[in-house]
Amino acid sequence: MQRLKTRPQFQAALAGGTVSRTSHFALHRLNLTNPTDKPSATAEPCVPASSPEQALFGLFDVWLGAMVPKRWARRAVTRNAIKRQIYNVSERFCDRLPMAAHVVRLRATFDRQQFISATSEPLKLAVRQELEQLFERASRSEVRP
Template sequence: MPGRVVHSVDFQRVLATAPKARSAHFAAHHVADEPSRARGRPPTVSAEKLSTKTDRDAAEPVDKFRPGQWLGLVVPRRFARRAVTRQLLKRQMRAALQRHAAALPGGLWVLRLRSGFDSQRYPSAASTALRQAVRGELDALLVAAAAATRR
């Protein structure tokens, strides 16, 4: 499915490359390739058999990335202990890539949390201050990654 990196082989392939850009807490990795294919053939089901069939043929995709862009996220528990913090970070990472999708080349992108945020400075796991700090850092990271891939 275009939009997300789901196979561990793809994560390993992308993370084996040097990061295109780094910030204090994040790293952006990129490989100009498509994801690996799933093993076996997926079962085919006609649209008439699906309970979710609608008259609209053109449903909007869940991930609004350009065709040819796939995103993988790595948010280790050791850097973000609470699930609410990990989910906040993942939402911010997806939103940042959507904001910068036009400037980024196609291929597999993996955004990785490489160090934790200071719990003394951001005591609430879902605070506005943490949200703004993450957004600013991710925007700067993806601008640098776009510039690095153009070279």
């Protein structure tokens, strides 16, 4: 699994559309086309991509990025903990995700009355359960022919 690093990569993946949503998270996906599907007899070492978005992703692999805006998670320690959870949970679902660029985006805040500490175990558990639900829904939607 590759990680998204640049702003254009994130923007392209977000433009791909939402494939799964929970109360706090949304999963966006941009499907990538395999460059080896083209005839290789006349192919040059550097084959131009079929679209500008495809050019952003050098490898045909599963790409993942995490967006945790300050608007929904004020403390840096909370944002970092949520990002760690996103990357850890996504590793379990890597083999079930299609070859595409994915972005997991936090879209709502976790209630500070319920989760007082920025890195409490109940918050980590709630985030993990919701992320598993998000990826499970996304992997089920991809199973259809």
